[in-house]
Amino acid sequence: MRRPDWASATIEIDRPSTARMYDYFLGGSHNFAVDREAAQAMIAAVPETPLIAQANRAFLRRTVRFLAEAGVRQFLDIGSGIPTVGNVHEIAQAAAPESTVVYVDVDPLAVGHSREILDGNERAVAVQADIRDPDRIIDHPEVRKLIDFGQPVALMIVAVLHFVRDEDRPAEIVARLRSALAPGSYLVLSQACGEGRTSTEWAEAYAIYQRTDHPLHNRGRAEITRLFDGFTLVEPGVVWVPEWRPDSPHAVEEAERSIYIGGVGRLG
Amino acid sequence: MSHERGGQRPGLAVFARAWAKAVTGTSYLPVTPAQLEGFLEGLTVRLVEALYAEPFSLRRGYQIGADLVAAHIASAEGLGRTIEVIELRLLRDLGLSPTAPSADPGSGDDLRDRMARLLGSVAIGYARALRDRTLDEQESIRRAAMVAREQAEQALRESESRFRHQATHDPLTDLPNRALFTERLAAAFDRDGGSSRRLGVCFVDLDGFKMVNDTLGHHAGDLLLTSVAAKLRRGVGEHLVARLGGDEFVILVEDTTCTDDVLKVADAALAAINEPTVVDGQELRVSASIGIVERPVAGTTPSEVMRAADITLHWAKTSGKGRWALFDPERNERELTRYALSSAMPAALERGEFCLDYQPLVSLADGRLLGVEALVRWRHPQLGVLRPDKFIGLAEETGLIVRLGGWVLAEACRQARRWVDLSPKAPFVSVNLAVRQVRGQGLVKEVTGLLREHGLPPDRLQLEITESAMMNNADESVDSLRSLADLGVRIAIDDFGTGYSNLSYLRTLPVCELKVAGSFVEGLRAPAAEPASITDERILATLVSLAHTLKLTVTAENVETATQADRLRAIGCDAAQGWHFGAPMPPSHVDALL
Secondary structure, eight states: OOOOTTSOOOOOOSSOOHHHHHHHHTTOOOOOHHHHHHHHHHHHHSTTHHHHHHHHHHHHHHHHHHHHHTTOOEEEEETOOSOOTTOHHHHHHHHOTTOEEEEEESOHHHHHHHHHHHTTOTTEEEEEOOTTOHHHHHHOHHHHHHOOTTSOOEEEEESOGGGSOGGGOHHHHHHHHHHTOOTTOEEEEEEEBSTTSOHHHHHHHHHHHHTSSSOOOOBOHHHHHHTTTTEEEOTTOSEEGGGSSOSSGGGGTTGGGSOEEEEEEEEO | OGGGGGGGOTHHHHHHHHHHHHHBTTBOOOSOHHHHHHHHHHHHHHHHHHHHOSSOOHHHHHHHHHHHHHTTOOSHHHHHHHHHHIIIIIHHHTTOOTTSTTOOSSOHHHHHHHHHHHHHHHHHHHHHHHHHHHHHHHHHHHHHHHHHHHHHHHHHHHHHHHHHHHHHBOTTTOOBOHHHHHHHHHHHHHSOSOTTOEEEEEEEEETTHHHHHHHHOHHHHHHHHHHHHHHHHHHTTTSEEEEEETTEEEEEEEEESSHHHHHHHHHHHHHHHHSOEEETTEEEOOOEEEEEEEEESTTOOHHHHHHHHHHHHHHHHHTTSSSEEEOOHHHHHHHHHHHHHHHHHHHHHHTTOEEEEEEEEEETTTOOEEEEEEEEEEEETTTEEEOHHHHHHHHHHHTTHHHHHHHHHHHHHHHHHHHHHHOTTOOEEEEEEOHHHHHSTTHHHHHHHHHHHHTOOGGGEEEEEEHHHHTTOOHHHHHHHHHHHHHTOEEEEEEETSSOOOTHHHHHSOOOEEEEOHHHHHHTTSOTTSHHHHHHHHHHHHHHHHHHHTTOEEEEOOOOSHHHHHHHHHHTOOEEOSTTTOOOBOHHHHHHHO
């Protein structure tokens, strides 16, 4: 199913983009009317959606800081979307300036925007690739330029896999990516979980995302936990994202309503 | 002043925490709660300073608003809650209530007034910054969209052009392929420029390329093709060189003024190809043959041009390779006619379009009708009656001669039998056998079968064999002729004296008659005193004498005048055939002679 390089995805801004909707949920203005319309419909269905997105973003921030403190200096962020506020390279390079970051996204617009943000940063790059083609990501010359797979890498798959269908075998994708990692590497993963929300809410969410570039697929906690196969989960394991090493105790209130669950696993 | 040391006020942290709580969740804040509180504490100090500054300056408020947005507290809710929390709690938490006795200078009214103006300026600064930020982000995302779209279009264009290149070029040599050549040739026809426009095509084919492939391998063959392609491209300049496949190349020469223009290109191409090529360390020299067509665009089509070039290439190959040939419409016409006849012949034989005429063979001694020679005719539906010289050669090429000859033999036997029934003086029928018939298996069986079928006395059938049929005579041919002779069938040598006239077969073969070639007889038409005529007469006399010594009879062909007949008779020639004694005629006319 590998698409030849030259058969590039075309740019569609007539259709809501999950990357730009996510930016809207985070309070950004890197979005278009179609995106805002879909995002507002989502907010109507699940009013806490912006808070949920923010909680997931905060989870990302905490994990990057954790990994930077753990000594990881290479970050491969797949499904990075529009890296606006609080993106990985800011956090990682603030902690250790030599840290390298590769952003990977399938959305050419998101990649284009990332490149604009990263202009002048020699230790961060954005690459357009599809997570469903992990070999292409691993072998990509730009990835290889910044990431030495012989050294520990933080593989970030945050809020992405719920856009990958079961047929595309998400577990195999993660396993393939894992096989490229050296011991001491980490997997950071979060994704939408079916628990904690009513079927009506899910039905509405599915319908809204059906109109976007990436329809939604939630998964059960056990299945999400299995994605960490081969990794040793660090404390507190696979949890609702606000519960993962929170900055303050208030943050975990109503955590079970936060849709995303995730965790961090260590390899070797 | 106490407010200048606001950081030490006990209420400061309380207020900052309340502020942080108020704005949390209004938009994503990329900091920890503690960092947020620290940041807001700093802003709180600046708020208090602004409140008491002399003179009061709106700029401080603007800046605080802008700094909030810069710290990503950047939403309508963020502003609303900020104003709410400041208005509600700032003075109280920091013990600055205008009603408090320890209030700093300025009346309560003044402080309330300042607070209102401060909040206003914070809101203004905040809104301006938020608006700028929104506009910046919008601009940024639109630019990204534009860039991404341009890149996608560029990639699409590149992929299209790559795809188009792949579709129109030969992967081995990167020369244009047949598709592109066809396109360009068609375009040359469609282009404006008047009916006087001309063009030329050189159809190039390497000589002996297959041998290179077979002896040095396909890899070497591919290298050679690549090298030839490069030389051709260099050698012929701006003209389109395409590879049609295998070792076939074609050069399109547009806007020629005359044939010479194309001939120059062809010469250049041959010279380029002739340059030695080093393949796998071996120096290879290859030559090529070229078929050239050059003509006005008007009145022809691309496919006609290509067909003509293909035919002409074949001419160049058959005339010795390593050269070009130029298309010749007359030659082509002739070949086409031949081809048409050749391909129509089998069906014509099936449909019974062939028939036999018979030419008398007359005794020179007494004018008796001795025999008749069967001569095949093709009653062609469009071309009329065709004589054997128009089609026997073709039949020999295609091999149809065996079937046609078989038919002639059978028909002649059938007719011979009719004459036997008709008259005791029935002539023998002389039938020409083609080389292949003589050499083929089963001639004896075929003849004996016919003799039996028609109850034909064997001596009423004569088989004429050319000298060439006897050349390299295989034992089988000799055996079969001997078997036939033993049956009593007459065997004659046709056109004697024009071939090698090898006398040895006269010794070994059961021949009973020599037919002397018409060319000797021709000499007898001239006045008897002419030296050439005398020579021919002496040759004929010697032949007759030789034949008679061997107990063979001699028939002279092409006898057209009484003089010729008289002189032949004088020499002692036995029989004659020719217009003087009767043209070939339908069998019914022969009936009348009996």
